[in-house]
Amino acid sequence: MDMLQFATIKSVANHLHLTWDTVKDIHKRRLTRRYTPLDIRGVRNIGIDEFAVRKGHVYKTIVVDLDTGRIIHVGDGKGADALKRFWKRVEHYGVVIEHIATDLSKAYIASVMENAPVAIHVFDHFHVVKLMNEALDELRARMYREESELNSRKVVKGLRWLLLCNGKDIYDEKYKTRLENALAMNKPLAQAYYLKENLREIWAQPTKMIAEQVLQEWIEQARSTRIPLITKVANTIAAHRTGILAWYDCNISTAKVEGINNKIKVLKREAYGFRDEQYFKLRLYDLHNKGITSFPGQTLNNINMFF
Numbered sequence: 001m002d003m004l005q006f007a008t009i010k011s012v013a014n015h016l017h018l019t020w021d022t023v024k025d026i027h028k029r030r031l032t033r034r035y036t037p038l039d040i041r042g043v044r045n046i047g048i049d050e051f052a053v054r055k056g057h058v059y060k061t062i063v064v065d066l067d068t069g070r071i072i073h074v075g076d077g078k079g080a081d082a083l084k085r086f087w088k089r090v091e092h093y094g095v096v097i098e099h100i101a102t103d104l105s106k107a108y109i110a111s112v113m114e115n116a117p118v119a120i121h122v123f124d125h126f127h128v129v130k131l132m133n134e135a136l137d138e139l140r141a142r143m144y145r146e147e148s149e150l151n152s153r154k155v156v157k158g159l160r161w162l163l164l165c166n167g168k169d170i171y172d173e174k175y176k177t178r179l180e181n182a183l184a185m186n187k188p189l190a191q192a193y194y195l196k197e198n199l200r201e202i203w204a205q206p207t208k209m210i211a212e213q214v215l216q217e218w219i220e221q222a223r224s225t226r227i228p229l230i231t232k233v234a235n236t237i238a239a240h241r242t243g244i245l246a247w248y249d250c251n252i253s254t255a256k257v258e259g260i261n262n263k264i265k266v267l268k269r270e271a272y273g274f275r276d277e278q279y280f281k282l283r284l285y286d287l288h289n290k291g292i293t294s295f296p297g298q299t300l301n302n303i304n305m306f307f
Contacts, residue, residue, distance in 0.1 A: 031282035040072050045099040047257040048108055050078035051264055064257045070288035074281045080111040087115040099250045103127035123243035124254040125203050132196045135229040143186050191225045208248035263287055
C-alpha cells in the first residue's frame with residue numbers, strides 16, 4: 001500500500017514478484033473498506049461536472065466537495081439519473097447543501113431544482129464565456145469558407161487562437177495587427193469579438209446590482225447585432241441570468257472540479273484497473289489523497305530509496 005503511493009501497479013507487482021491482478025485486488029479491498037459507505041456528512045458546497053470515460057460518448061458525472069476537494073459521488077452518464085443516488089445519500093445523512101456550481105446543463109439544473117431547491121445555484125462563468133467563444137469560432141469558420149480572395153483567406157487562416165484568447169494577453173504587435181486586420185474585414189466577426197471581450201466584465205463589478213446592469217446592457221448589445229448565432233447566445237445568457245449573478249452571493253465555480261478532471265485524465269492514462277468498473281470508481285474517491293497521480297510516470301526504479 002505504501003509503494004502504491006508512489007508507483008504504478010505494474011511497478012509494484014514487478015518489485016514484489018506478484019501479478020498485476022493480485023496487487024490491484026489488494027488495493028481494491030483496502031479502498032472498499034475506506035469508502036464503503038462514503039460519509040458525506042458536513043458537506044455544504046458542491047460542484048457537479050461530467051467527464052468522458054472513453055470514445056463513443058461514454059460519460060460519468062462527478063460531485064465534488066468544494067471545501068475539501070474530494071469526489072463524493074460518481075454516477076454513470078451525464079443526465080439527471082446520474083445524480084439520483086447522490087441525492088438519496090444527501091437525504092439519508094440529512095445533509096443541507098447550501099451552494100452548488102454547475103455548467104448550464106438542463107439536466108443538472110432540473111436535478112438541483114428538484115432536490116436542493118433552497119441551495120444557491122451558481123452557473124460557472126467559464127462555461128458562460130465558452131458559449132460566446134463557440135459562437136465566435138463558428139463565425140470565424142464561416143468567414144473563412146465564404147472568403148474568396150486569397151490574401152484575405154490568409155489573414156483569417158490560423159486566427160482561432162487570437163480570437164479566443166484573452167485580448168489583454170496579446171502583447172505581440174504582430175499578432176495585434178493581424179487580429180485588427182481580420183476584424184476590420186468582417187463587421188459581424190468584430191462585433192462578436194468585442195462582445196466576447198466585454199462578457200468577462202460581468203464578473204468584475206464591485207456589487208451584484210452593478211453586475212446586473214452590465215449583464216443587461218451586454219444582452220441588449222448582443223441582440224442588437226441581429227446575428228443569429230450571437231442572438232442565440234444572448235437569449236441563453238438572459239434565461240440563466242439568476243444563476244450567473246448568483247456568483248456574487250458566493251464566489252464559487254467548477255474550477256476545482258475541472259482541475260480534478262485533469263487528474264482523472266492522468267488516472268486513465270496510467271490504466272489503474274480501468275477494466276474493473278468498481279475499482280475505477282474507488283480510485284476516483286481516493287483521488288484527493290497523495291498518490292500516483294501526483295507523480296505521473298514514476299516507477300520503483302527511482303523511488304527505491306523510500307523502501
